Amino acid sequence: MSEATTSQSTRIVLASRPEGAPTADNFRLETVDLPEVGDGQILLRVVYLSLDPYMRGRMSTAKSYAAHVELGDVMVAGTVGQVVESRYDGLEPGDYVLAGAGWQSHAVLDGSTVRKLDPQAAPISTAVGVLGMPGFTAYSGLLKIGQPKKGETVVVAAATGPVGSAVGQIAKLKGARAVGIAGGPEKCRALIDEFGFDAAIDHRDPNFADKLAEAVPDGIDVYFENVGGPVQEAVWPLLNTYARIPVCGLVAQYNGADLNRKDRLPGLFNSILTKSLTIRGFIQSEFVKEMYGDFLREASAWVRDGKLQYREDIVDGLENAPEAFIGMLEGKNFGKMLVRVAPE
Amino acid sequence: MSEATTSQSTRIVLASRPEGAPTADNFRLETVDLPEVGDGQILLRVVYLSLDPYMRGRMSTAKSYAAHVELGDVMVAGTVGQVVESRYDGLEPGDYVLAGAGWQSHAVLDGSTVRKLDPQAAPISTAVGVLGMPGFTAYSGLLKIGQPKKGETVVVAAATGPVGSAVGQIAKLKGARAVGIAGGPEKCRALIDEFGFDAAIDHRDPNFADKLAEAVPDGIDVYFENVGGPVQEAVWPLLNTYARIPVCGLVAQYNGADLNRKDRLPGLFNSILTKSLTIRGFIQSEFVKEMYGDFLREASAWVRDGKLQYREDIVDGLENAPEAFIGMLEGKNFGKMLVRVAPE
Numbered sequence: 001m002s003e004a005t006t007s008q009s010t011r012i013v014l015a016s017r018p019e020g021a022p023t024a025d026n027f028r029l030e031t032v033d034l035p036e037v038g039d040g041q042i043l044l045r046v047v048y049l050s051l052d053p054y055m056r057g058r059m060s061t062a063k064s065y066a067a068h069v070e071l072g073d074v075m076v077a078g079t080v081g082q083v084v085e086s087r088y089d090g091l092e093p094g095d096y097v098l099a100g101a102g103w104q105s106h107a108v109l110d111g112s113t114v115r116k117l118d119p120q121a122a123p124i125s126t127a128v129g130v131l132g133m134p135g136f137t138a139y140s141g142l143l144k145i146g147q148p149k150k151g152e153t154v155v156v157a158a159a160t161g162p163v164g165s166a167v168g169q170i171a172k173l174k175g176a177r178a179v180g181i182a183g184g185p186e187k188c189r190a191l192i193d194e195f196g197f198d199a200a201i202d203h204r205d206p207n208f209a210d211k212l213a214e215a216v217p218d219g220i221d222v223y224f225e226n227v228g229g230p231v232q233e234a235v236w237p238l239l240n241t242y243a244r245i246p247v248c249g250l251v252a253q254y255n256g257a258d259l260n261r262k263d264r265l266p267g268l269f270n271s272i273l274t275k276s277l278t279i280r281g282f283i284q285s286e287f288v289k290e291m292y293g294d295f296l297r298e299a300s301a302w303v304r305d306g307k308l309q310y311r312e313d314i315v316d317g318l319e320n321a322p323e324a325f326i327g328m329l330e331g332k333n334f335g336k337m338l339v340r341v342a343p344e
Numbered sequence: 345m346s347e348a349t350t351s352q353s354t355r356i357v358l359a360s361r362p363e364g365a366p367t368a369d370n371f372r373l374e375t376v377d378l379p380e381v382g383d384g385q386i387l388l389r390v391v392y393l394s395l396d397p398y399m400r401g402r403m404s405t406a407k408s409y410a411a412h413v414e415l416g417d418v419m420v421a422g423t424v425g426q427v428v429e430s431r432y433d434g435l436e437p438g439d440y441v442l443a444g445a446g447w448q449s450h451a452v453l454d455g456s457t458v459r460k461l462d463p464q465a466a467p468i469s470t471a472v473g474v475l476g477m478p479g480f481t482a483y484s485g486l487l488k489i490g491q492p493k494k495g496e497t498v499v500v501a502a503a504t505g506p507v508g509s510a511v512g513q514i515a516k517l518k519g520a521r522a523v524g525i526a527g528g529p530e531k532c533r534a535l536i537d538e539f540g541f542d543a544a545i546d547h548r549d550p551n552f553a554d555k556l557a558e559a560v561p562d563g564i565d566v567y568f569e570n571v572g573g574p575v576q577e578a579v580w581p582l583l584n585t586y587a588r589i590p591v592c593g594l595v596a597q598y599n600g601a602d603l604n605r606k607d608r609l610p611g612l613f614n615s616i617l618t619k620s621l622t623i624r625g626f627i628q629s630e631f632v633k634e635m636y637g638d639f640l641r642e643a644s645a646w647v648r649d650g651k652l653q654y655r656e657d658i659v660d661g662l663e664n665a666p667e668a669f670i671g672m673l674e675g676k677n678f679g680k681m682l683v684r685v686a687p688e
Contacts, residue, residue: 232613247613247616265607266519269597306380
């Protein structure tokens with residue numbers, strides 16, 4: 001692919017809305033002509049495409065915090081790419097940038113919407129991972145809402161993922177005890193060996209709830225909620241008085257939840273009342289203005305010093321994005337899910 | 345009854361634990377001999393006995409924030425009384441005090457556990473009402489957790505009660521719009537005429553949910569939760585992004601909730617996530633150290649200046665406390681429920 005003459009983009013659009021779990025049919029690969037690069041704009045070739053659970057919400061029309069993707073529109077995503085052509089002051093061809101280009105190979109974007117990256121400071125892929133939105137979700141939600149204190153117990157699920165792994169490690173850096181939940185023995189081993197969690201529990205274990213209870217002898221002070229479902233249910237009775245529950249995701253119920261069971265809402269509110277719980281939903285964007293500078297400075301240093309480990313699960317080829325995304329919602333990824341659309 | 349020679353107490357004890365709504369059979373009136381007044385102690389004659397919804401929780405053994413009442417023990421309550429005999433420095437016979445004497449006519453108490461009242465500053469009954477625990481529940485929960493801003497909409501149920509009426513009026517004093525929910529046209533009229541709410545909705549209205557929606561054209565920013573049940577359900581879809589829900593009580597479900605319906609918990613968490621809601625359970629005691637001084641100073645001035653109105657529903661005679669309590673849980677009271685155990 002000759003970059004200098006690129007005038008087309010290969011992209012994946014939303015072909016139909018999923019009912020329950022997304023399927024390959026919900027996506028369509030197509031090639032479109034790109035517009036001319038106008039004043040203030042750049043032509044970007046996408047290198048890494050970030051796949052994140054929130055995208056499931058964008059595929060549906062249910063009311064949410066962000067607009068849904070229209071049928072026929074390119075799927076949204078954070079991306080890291082390289083400037084091919086620039087009519088924007090401050091960006092040159094060859095520069096690497098963080099951009100919201102979506103699931104496509106190339107894009108013409110306003111230069112003001114991208115952020116230039118320093119490929120010497122950290123691998124460029126981290127800009128959509130540990131040093132990007134997932135890392136900041138962990139940092140802001142844990143520190144602003146979870147507020148772990150020394151010696152407290154922090155529990156997080158999907159713990160080898162980019163949010164969960166950062167939550168556990170930042171909790172440790174702040175002096176708390178970190179208990180991670182993940183699917184399968186390999187991920188649980190990584191929680192201890194790679195990420196330094198104090199305990200790891202396999203949610204596929206038939207005695208999962210008992211194992212979790214054993215792993216938190218002093219109860220749970222912070223439950224960083226990114227999954228919902230059965231993990232949430234096992235956590236609930238273990239919460240301490242004044243426990244904090246930042247809620248950034250509910251991946252276990254994005255494809256639908258079983259509502260044909262006894263109503264648990266009155267019981268939830270009874271716990272909220274009797275334990276003086278704090279439950280707080282959040283989207284990281286709320287805290288960008290207040291905390292993003294601190295995050296970038298602090299997290300970059302932690303990554304550089306080896307105190308904040310990250311793991312990437314990279315799939316090659318834009319055409320493989322739908323399958324990787326569908327698998328991620330089922331927990332098949334092992335680390336931050338990325339699609340390498342083109343070589344660096 | 346000759347006070348100086350009183351050596352017995354008439355009291356109401358927990359005879360059996362309720363299943364569902366309490367009945368008269370759960371209580372027993374009895375007379376017991378009082379112990380001698382020891383060093384540092386006082387003999388108190390109870391004047392006002394406060395009846396509050398939290399007492400329903402104390403009748404059950406379900407895990408809660410406070411110990412339950414043992415069978416045969418006197419029912420707990422905040423009381424206002426007069427010192428009959430004192431062996432405690434700083435209290436004299438004739439002094440009025442706030443004490444946790446429970447459902448009884450007389451008690452021997454450590455003088456250090458009571459607080460002397462100034463009957464000139466405010467009617468002594470307010471010490472268990474607008475200037476006591478219910479008032480402080482409203483003040484601390486609304487200001488610390490609800491944090492209403494000028495122009496925002498605050499909704500509270502049981503709004504002619506001691507907590508709800510204070511919530512609405514303090515919200516107004518802070519520049520917010522107050523919408524109250526109460527049962528029946530008489531209470532709704534009082535919300536507007538006595539307490540100065542901006543709108544009042546009757547939860548018995550068959551079109552309650554629609555009426556509530558009409559009354560909050562800009563949505564709900566603070567829902568002060570003290571009832572749960574159908575009111576909570578009507579409030580839910582009307583909450584704005586970043587809405588705050590202090591939870592201090594769930595009187596509609598204290599006697600049991602209907603769990604035989606579809607599970608609403610996943611939907612609740614979806615709302616928490618997509619609207620970045622804050623739900624925070626609390627007991628006013630958490631904030632006493634931090635805020636009680638401010639509360640007493642500020643609320644006393646508001647009461648004195650007529651800016652914070654209160655309404656009392658007084659029943660005469662200790663023997664009538666069970667019936668009054670049972671009725672209160674059904675919303676039959678109209679204002680702060682008190683039992684006048686003896687004349688002032």
